[in-house]
Amino acid sequence: MIFSFSLNHLMTRPVDLANEALLPSQANxxxxxxxxxxxxxxxxxxxxxxxxxxxxxxxxxxxxxxxxxxxxxxxxxxxxxxxxxxAPVPKQRVAETLETRNVPTSAWDDIVSSGDIALAHVNERRFERLYCIGPQDRDAALFQALTARSVPLTEAEAIICSGLNFDRSEVPDDYRPLLQQALQHNLPFVCANPDFVVDVGGTLLYCAGAIADLYAQMGGPVFWAGKxxxxxxxxxxxxxxxxxxxxxxxxxxxxxxxxxxxxxxxxxxxxxxxxxxxxxxxxxxxxxxxxxxxxxxxxxxxxxxxxxxxxxxxxxx
The missing domain is CATH 3.40.50.1000 (HAD superfamily/HAD-like)
Structure with a gap:
């Protein structure tokens, strides 16, 4: 595998997260x-x-x-x-983050965010009860924008995921028991960030896409909001x-x-x-x-x- 930490928890097949369909031995x-x-x-x-x-x-x-x-x-x-x-948040939150990173507004005209695509999908499907996965503080803008109520998994019509709840201490396989339960009810999974990993100051952390990929491998239905x-x-x-x-x-x-x-x-x-x-x-x-x-x-x-x-x-x- 490319990355320095183990990815064995994520998948059972050999996969290069950067280029899923290909193996490094094919190079050159x-x-x-x-x-x-x-x-x-x-x-x-x-x-x-x-x-x-x-x-x-x-x-x-x-x-x-x-x-x-x-x-x-x-x-x-x-x-x-x-x-x-x-980014699994509305574009206004992305714009605010760009400002804190000193990215000038002169560099862009508009923003498309996975968070907005996920929210639009939830509204189109008219979900009213969602089980939410992701850091409630960091991704609060997404969860606060939901018109659906956050409920326990047993009451949910679907899952929406912005990331791991604790991405510095958890791995996707920690969510397997929850996903098994969701699969029993064939719950749709709305992935608000299709990235598998993100580089944060030199540290690679798992994203919502890693959990969504695991659920899809298990046979669960996934809506991928974004690239x-x-x-x-x-x-x-x-x-x-x-x-x-x-x-x-x-x-x-x-x-x-x-x-x-x-x-x-x-x-x-x-x-x-x-x-x-x-x-x-x-x-x-x-x-x-x-x-x-x-x-x-x-x-x-x-x-x-x-x-x-x-x-x-x-x-x-």
Whole structure:
């Protein structure tokens, strides 16, 4: 496995969380995406950017100035930037977090969050009683926005999950008994963050997607709110067209992200080009200290991986 801590609790099959369908032994047989040092010539080809946040725009603690500057300049040249995040909270909460990370509002036009997609799904299904999984303090904005009541599992119509209740001390398999009980009643599982792991200051922590994946393996029905699923980019596309007041062809959209499983795969699913940022979630696999390693990049982009039109250590104009 790629990550330093054990993933045996999560799955019974051998899986690379960064690129689920592929095994590391398949490496070194395809050319990696070309390495870029400046994004300006590439960005000039596009009208719209769908940009990941964590790992591209900030590192969970502070903004990446070069990335924010590049997005600001792209907008200054007439481009539109939609931030697409698997954050399990409404976009207003994402915007507030960006402010605390010193990400300027000049770097983006609008935000698509997995939290909003999950809330819309709950409303569409007209769920009135939900069993909630996730940190009630950190993700309070999601749970407070629910019109459904929080109830014990035995009374629930569905589960909504924003993450592990205690992601620094729990693993997904700790939820197996609860999921077994939910499976007996075929309860739908609304995953408000499809990420399996997140990098928090150099520590990789499990996310809601890891629990959802376990439930799906057990045979449970899961609604995935966010990347790499189409609902994230369909929502972003609609926002971009509304902002630009015209149709936006998919070949004029560039996805920028740091995850093969979510960003690169999401771009492939939606039919857009993608730019890979290597210093995010995959940095231990792709970076030699501060430099991007072409050899390591090739080992990451194994046969069958979602493609990228280019790769950068960090987004820079």
């Amino acid at each position: 047989t395809v050319a990696p995406p070309p390495t870029l040092t400046n994004a300006a010539p590439l960005l000039a080809r596009y009208d719209v950017i769908f940009c990941d946040i964590w790992g591209v725009v900030h590192n969970g603690l502070t903004a990446f100035e070069g990335a924010c500057s590049a997005l600001t300049k792209f907008r200054g040249n007439g481009g539109t930037v939609i931030l697409v995040s698997n 790499p699923h189409l609902n994230a980019y369909e929502t972003a596309h609609a926002k971009a067209e509304a902002l630009r007041d015209r149709n936006v062809a998919r070949e004029k959209i560039l996805v920028i992200g740091d995850s093969l499983r979510t960003d690169m795969k999401g771009a492939e699913n939606f039919g857009c080009d993608a730019l890979f940022i290597a210093s995010g979630i995959h940095r231990h696999e792709t970076m030699d200290e501060i430099s991007l390693s072409p050899k390591r990049l090739q080992e990451l982009f194994v046969p069958g991986s979602p493609p990228a039109i280019g790769a950068m250590a960090e987004l820079a104009w």
